[in-house]
Amino acid sequence: MKQILQSLKTGQTSLLDVPAPRPASGQLAIHTHATLVSAGTERMLVEFGKAGWIAKARSQPDKVRMVLDKVRTDGLAVTLEAVRSKLDQPLALGYCHVGTVAELGRGVSGFAVGDRVVSNGKHAEVVCVPQTLCAKVPASVSDEAAAFTVLAAIGLQGIRLVQPTLGECVVVTGLGLIGLLTVQMLRAQGCRVMGIDYDPARCALAHRFGAEVVVNPGDGEDVLAVAHAFSRGRGVDAVLITASTRSSQPVHEAAQMCRKRGRIVLVGVTGLELSRADFYEKELSFQVSCSYGPGRYDPAYEEAGQDYPVGFVRWTEQRNFEAVLDMLASGTLDVAPLVSHRFPLEQAEAAYALLSSSEPSLGIVLEYPRNDPARLVERSVVLAEPAAVATGARGVMAFIGAGNYAERVLIPAFKAAGAQLHAVASGGGVSAVHAGRKYGFRQASTDWAACVADPVVDTVVIATRHDAHARQVLAALRAGKHVFCEKPLCLTLEELAEIEQEARARPRQLLMLGFNRRFAPQVVKIRQLLATVAEPRNFIMTVNAGAIPAEHWTQDKAVGGGRIVGEGCHFIDLLRHLAGAPICDMQAMAVGAHPAVAVRDDKATLMLRFADGSTGTLHYLANGDKGFPKERLEVFCAGRVLQLDNFRKLRGWGWKGFSRMNLWRQDKGQTMCAKAFTDAVRSGAPAPIPLDEVLEVSRASIEAQQTLEGRA
16 A cells, blocks of 8 residues: 655655554554545655754754753763654554444444445555544545544634634634634634735625625734724624744733633644743633644544443543534535545655745645555565575574664664564564664564565564564464564563473473673673682672653553563573572562552662572662663672663673773663574574573563552
8 A cells, every 4th residue: 555654854744554453452444535634734744854954953942851861871872872763653644534344353343344444544545543543534525625624623622622612703714624614614603704814805795705804914914903893892792813833922812812711722833932921910821722623642532432421521532523424415615625636546655745836835635546456455565676585594684573673773783783684573564664664674564473474584673662572472482483572571461471381392492582782892801700619609780761741642551561571681590690690589579659659660779689599779760860771780790890881881890800891871781682593593593582581571570560559
């Protein structure tokens, strides 16, 4: 299928072949009829992409501060790589979509294959969208009209916040698509409407849609004087700002034209340098509207499909979509005059060239071909002609997962190790195509099971969300493949037992976790030094893990498993590796309950005792300052000390012939970890990390997580 992608680095918009996605639980797979280009949002993204580094930095000062913090803790080289990687990732554009349901994910209700629906899907021939972000299109509403639904819902949510009543005077500042749709909906609400815009054509459309007064400040009209007259000298009741500008002038003018206790709602984007005097003397209310309505950015609503009870939340995103469609069906909303251009999908690049040109445009509709439905279910695309692979060739790899860590760290590490990169799979397909093109994979797919079953592939690398690891590891083992799994191996002891049974039954297949810290050059040096000491060691590992919101998937125990399972296992493995002896006892303790602490198990201390008498204390803390280095290891033994600071600086006290080992850039061992595994696959050698240690550390991590959650 075809999809429109934009480069954040250059601003270039491209139409690329992408494998068709498969709907996840609670999602609809939709074959697209038409999409609408959101002139404001998408023009802003294109302009950001085309801007230089300095302009990008100026437009996002908060991100600049984050980059500077990372430079201080991780070093310049690592930070530059991270920034370049972020800007290199393609952005899937679009959120105004209409099409026909082609497939239902597990658990979907209220929709059927063949339904015509609107959604916030991307500009792609096939999209997969949660059911709570879809709504059925009435038969009398055309595809082109339905494509305006999501934009209209943005304006409608602003109206709901401003709470207009019959006969009130409401000003709409900014008469783009959302502004003109808002004018019509306010008129349907029985409001008197005044519009403000610098574009004469848009002002004329506002008049046509029922605005009683329209002001063009570019013509020298006094906006405040006109508003005063429009409100019969009382001041307007409310202002909806649907403009996009860096200036704070629209908010300032809104405050000045409002009556006492008037309401201002910001739907668009403006500067927010507010004057207290403007608001104080009139007791004005100011509110920022969030997208299409309640449910937006709530994972429970948008991803898990948990609708809000209608008796408590009358208008959600989905119900706002339905309200807009009802207005389109009744003729209350007229969108035909808003369409300025139509392009077939094949001319998408011309559509975006228009968007960033000086030629006037308003509603740009993209029309999709419907003459080749078989092409829309292809789950794999060929990126390069496959080279001849010798029968029995070793190290031919399929990657399952192409997210940020896989694309930035794992894939380049395996490529540098000499692995043959055959296939890469991701849920949506876009990241798989991007990584595949960038690193020379032969195919990109949305069907991970087909990649595992491919007879050419002998090795599978798993880098998906944590809840998928166990079933993908088991599938790969049962298919006769070597497996490298980015931690964790699994989330439960039951899954671990099943994996252990399969792995031990296949001793010639390698199973390894991405415990890269033990391969870091400074850790190799520490182990060499400790080998000269014949007595127990005391390890103190401090991890300034950084806060992750409670609603993030890694904190979801069913998906991420918790942060000790998901990341803390790295450090359990590091201490186990340096001790060189099995874990014989473990205790785990989290910070105490407190109203200010939403998540407790990522602020914890683990105490480990090893069979040789060594002890390890792991402080995994998500309540520190991000300016402090993330990882610090201290080792005490035989009157000597070692300190490793964030895998950049290693210092020693009391060691003959050793005092320091500093690196010009941070090295956590990812490349050497990938190389060791690849070399073992190719040579037939044992796994670089013994299976017993993989299972031991995985078991300890799961048990620690359960203890911290009170489930042990």
